[in-house]
Amino acid sequence: MKHVRIGLAALVTVAAAAGACATVWLAVNAIAGPAAATQPAVLATVVALSLARRDLAGRREFVRSAAALPLVGMAAAGVGWLLVDVPPLGAVLFIAGMSVPIWLRRFGPLGARVGALIALPLTAMLVVPAAPEAPGTPWWPAALLAAGAGAVATLWVTAARELLMRPWLGRSQHGTAHPPRATRPTSRPSEARSGPPSRRLPASTRMAVQMATALAAAFVTGWLLFPSHAMWIVLTAYIVNAGNRGRGDVLHKSGLRVTGAVGGTVIALLLLSLPTLDVRTTTLLVFVTLFAGTWLRAYSYAYWALAVTIILTLLQHVAGAGPAAGEAGLLAERVAAIVVGALLGIGAAWFVLPVRSSDVLRRRLSDLLAALAALVGADRSAHDAEEDEAAFRSALRRVEELAPAHRARRRLGAKGIQPIDCVEAACGLGPAVAERVEETDDDERVDLAIRRARASLRPPFDADEVHRRLVGLAAALRGGTVA
Incomplete structure (x- = not known):
């Protein structure tokens, strides 16, 4: 389903x-x-x-x-x-x-x-x-x-x-469309930021500096290496740093971007060799590819990168904006620009005020627990309950967004409890909340589990402890004992 x-x-x-x-x-x-x-x-x-x-x-x-x-x-x-x-x-x-x-x-x-x-x-x-417009054009x-x-x-x-x-998808793709029953107040959402205040620059400020650095380097490099298509490098530098979820995420997304771009360019060149490729057929191919890329994006960003590369290549062919080397030269030129843009993005994320992936995970888990605390909190109107559920589902999606990069790290052979295990345990809170509506109203047990889970997020990040507390919270929401 x-x-x-x-x-x-x-x-x-x-x-x-x-x-x-x-x-x-x-x-x-x-x-x-x-x-x-x-x-x-x-x-x-x-x-x-x-x-x-x-x-x-x-x-x-x-x-x-x-x-x-x-x-x-x-x-x-x-x-x-x-x-x-x-x-x-x-x-x-x-x-x-x-x-x-x-x-x-x-x-x-x-x-x-x-x-x-x-x-x-x-x-x-x-x-x-x-x-480009004629000189003097406003x-x-x-x-x-x-x-x-x-x-x-x-x-x-x-x-x-x-x-x-x-009508077809309902309010949420992550659980029941009906708000949970209101229960007794728990701790305030503002308490979600555990530990003493940090003297470091906020993550948002550091990521803004990283983006500015990557884009500035991309513009200069693009003008020098690809004067006719400098925006290819800029686009890639932006993509790999947009939605920055830590330096590991930037590295992972860069790999997917390059892989998808290479595959997409090869497929596009094959399509361009078709003798019946007129404007109408190209338009149909663009939207079919767009649908496939939008659907598969939920499973891997590489599919979206592949689809976008195919679409851009087809559009530039129709507009007559292909590279001077001809269609066969499109592969090397585009891939080279994408690789350079990805390297610039990686360099900015790793060496300019870097943000650790574990810090991003801690913050998003903290936001999720704060939203959960509000969701199972004080009596409120049905309108407020709907907004609280929307906030919880949104925070849950933001945690789920971290899964691909952390899952790739586990595939490399990392042992023991890893951050991806914490992400997966947090994702289990969605079904647990839905089950709680029908099965339990044990507020004391849930409040205690939320407080312990939030306390486990104090630095330094201990994946074993965080995972154990999140699993215990899901059990408490279902009516079990708190770990």
Whole structure:
């Protein structure tokens, strides 16, 4: 059932992206012709894909983000215009627009949401860079097109969420759609940060500096090595550092990115050799690949990297933007740029104010336990219960995101209890909460288990102790004894 649900979510996401793409292309084509329609149509597709995947707690948050997105998109279009006409200034503004949102995470969920909203159109500009304009051409027409594309994408994603996603997938993909019964208050969520305050820079600040360093190095290296396609290096440097979950995660994602890019380029070159590859067939291939990549992304990022590489290669072929060496030279040039971008991202993550993967795990487990404490806390309205459950499911997903990199470490032969065992034990809290609704109301036992689990997160990180406490907490939620 889980695989079917993931497939349905991918289908809905791609349907919204396809609808946004077709709407923008038809509208702009009717006014300005097909040459002017391609870029805003692809931009609408990218924005729709990114917005549909965002983890938003409810309708109000989605509406606020959707209302601001066109304005942010206009500013991003201005940055894209500067990247073409005044590259150094455009690069500085782009780097700031990508690194400052990471720094904003230190201000909590609101800062993280604002940061993600700022970065979204800029990410789309990486995939769909601004086309060179004639000298003296103003930037505002492109900005209006970007704003319109963002607005259309938002409308399609809204329709997909309300008309398709909710009836088929329910509120949550991680458990029951019904909120648990309210029980007695437990310790406050603010207590989740165990241990004395650290004098080190916050992780969000360090990751923002890493992103700025990686992007600055990528721009300079791209202009020197790949002057016609510098954004290939920038895109990879951004991807491997985006959502940074520690230096181990960056290394793991870089490997998946390179592997997927190599496989995707080879497949794309095979597709380009087909004699019947016209524009209509290419468009169909793009969206079929997009659906497959969106579906398989839940299992490995390598599939998404493979799909994106195929799509970009096909789009550049249609637009006539392939490398000068011809289609056969696409493999070496693209892979070389991706490898260089990945190395720059790894270097920034490992040697510029590095963030340990165990610290990221501790923080996300702490947030999860805080959300769980609120979920099983004081009496509240059904509306509050729904928000508490959404917060818990969101925190649970953030812990699950850490699994691939830690699982790869275990495959390398690590012995004993590893961080991945703690991640898997934490993932067991979702089903345990769902079972608790039906089986037990033993508040004292659950409160004690939560306090012990939170105490185990005090530094230094002890995987054995954390794992034991999380297993005990899941048992307590099911009505067993506290370990």
